[in-house]
Amino acid sequence: MNKVVYMDYAATTFVKPEVLEEMIPYYTEKFGNPSSFYAVSRETKMAIDKARGNVAKTLNCDLNEIYFTGGGSEADNWAIKGIAYAHRNKGNHIITSKIEHHAVLHTCQYLEKQGFEVTYLDVDSEGFINIDDLKNAITDRTILVSIMFANNEIGTIQPIKEIGAICKEKKIFFHTDAVQAIGNVKIDVKEMNIDLLSLAGHKIYAPKGVGALYIRKGIRIDNLIHGGSQERARRAGTENIPGIVGLGKAIEIANNNLESHAEKMTFLRDKLIDGLLKVPYTRLNGPKGDKRLPGNVNVCFEFIEGESILLSLDFEGVCASSGSACTSGSLDPSHVLLAIGLPHEIAHGSLRLTLGENSTEEEVDYVLEVIPPIIKRLREMSPLWEDFLKKGDK
Numbered sequence: 094m095n096k097v098v099y100m101d102y103a104a105t106t107f108v109k110p111e112v113l114e115e116m117i118p119y120y121t122e123k124f125g126n127p128s129s130f131y132a133v134s135r136e137t138k139m140a141i142d143k144a145r146g147n148v149a150k151t152l153n154c155d156l157n158e159i160y161f162t163g164g165g166s167e168a169d170n171w172a173i174k175g176i177a178y179a180h181r182n183k184g185n186h187i188i189t190s191k192i193e194h195h196a197v198l199h200t201c202q203y204l205e206k207q208g209f210e211v212t213y214l215d216v217d218s219e220g221f222i223n224i225d226d227l228k229n230a231i232t233d234r235t236i237l238v239s240i241m242f243a244n245n246e247i248g249t250i251q252p253i254k255e256i257g258a259i260c261k262e263k264k265i266f267f268h269t270d271a272v273q274a275i276g277n278v279k280i281d282v283k284e285m286n287i288d289l290l291s292l293a294g295h296k297i298y299a300p301k302g303v304g305a306l307y308i309r310k311g312i313r314i315d316n317l318i319h320g321g322s323q324e325r326a327r328r329a330g331t332e333n334i335p336g337i338v339g340l341g342k343a344i345e346i347a348n349n350n351l352e353s354h355a356e357k358m359t360f361l362r363d364k365l366i367d368g369l370l371k372v373p374y375t376r377l378n379g380p381k382g383d384k385r386l387p388g389n390v391n392v393c394f395e396f397i398e399g400e401s402i403l404l405s406l407d408f409e410g411v412c413a414s415s416g417s418a419c420t421s422g423s424l425d426p427s428h429v430l431l432a433i434g435l436p437h438e439i440a441h442g443s444l445r446l447t448l449g450e451n452s453t454e455e456e457v458d459y460v461l462e463v464i465p466p467i468i469k470r471l472r473e474m475s476p477l478w479e480d481f482l483k484k485g486d487k
């Protein structure tokens with residue numbers, strides 16, 4: 094295969110041509126500032142509203158409950174800090190999980206320094222939180238529960254509706270980071286009792302640097318970005334119109350094709366998983382079946398390092414990720430893999446392959462052809478493997 098095989102869609106996606114096409118006029122002729130009063134600016138204001146409508150429709154909420162942000166991380170920061178600061182008179186306790194994205198985890202750690210208390214729920218060996226643990230963690234000081242919809246590393250889809258019902262009953266705000274779930278899983282914020290939800294453009298074929306936060310009507314929340322009165326005076330800054338237009342178009346396409354996309358991804362995912370598990374001493378991280386994100390594959394090859402697998406795959410034209418990619422520069426294995434109970438040495442041998450729009454069965458077959466010899470070669474150079482063989486001889 095001469096071309097590059099991209100299997101890192103959970104890290105970012107390309108911008109779909111239809112999405113880019115909608116965006117381009119807003120860089121050139123339709124450049125007006127939506128806060129101005131002439132016709133060119135009304136055009137941009139209408140474009141924002143159209144995009145807002147598309148996001149609202151996808152989530153089943155009102156258009157006035159959607160606020161555009163500068164990406165998923167900003168939406169997570171805003172939801173958590175905004176609720177924490179606005180409701181600290183009621184309580185200072187927040188509940189989250191150990192496998193959240195760093196945009197949530199590091200925000201919670203920051204708030205701990207500001208006097209908030211945070212409970213980081215454990216997860217089981219497949220990455221699910223335990224509902225009883227959640228109930229037991231709630232105190233009369235708890236103001237916010239933040240649990241991600243679907244995990245970016247191991248694909249675990251949490252029981253969001255159940256979590257939402259508990260939070261509703263206890264009158265605690267429920268935020269979910271749905272950056273990975275959007276476009277892959279049906280989301281209904283009403284039915285699922287979600288109060289705040291984060292999403293990002295660049296994981297669903299819109300550009301980087303644009304996202305949105307859904308805030309249920311009537312919720313009091315502090316601003317994160319102060320300044321002008323954009324986004325109904327809740328998120329200041331001249332709007333990223335092309336980005337917002339792109340997000341609106343991309344989410345519309347994703348929502349219209351949700352089932353067929355998920356079906357295709359699930360087929361390729363399961364073929365990839367089955368093939369990879371034929372390599373000896375390989376384990377799947379995260380659940381099997383419909384509680385796993387359709388395009389997510391994450392495995393550990395024992396006795397070797399994820400980074401060396403990535404280098405070898407790169408040499409074969411395959412773009413993939415290892416669990417520790419987000420913290421590259423540090424030698425710590427992924428916090429998610431440690432949280433599901435993997436020992437350090439096994440967590441180090443992880444490989445994440447994530448599928449998307451342009452993935453094909455041919456690519457899956459190619460990856461399944463190149464990986465076994467790579468693993469074999471790396472193990473032959475591995476002192477851990479040598480030790481293991483020696484022990485086996487005894």
Ligand SMILES: *Cc1c(COP(=O)(O)O)cnc(C)c1O
Binds near residue numbers: 303
């Ligand atoms: C990518 C991602 C984010 C961060 O979104 P950005 O737009 O890159 O800031 C947050 N949460 C999850 C689960 C993600 O996958």
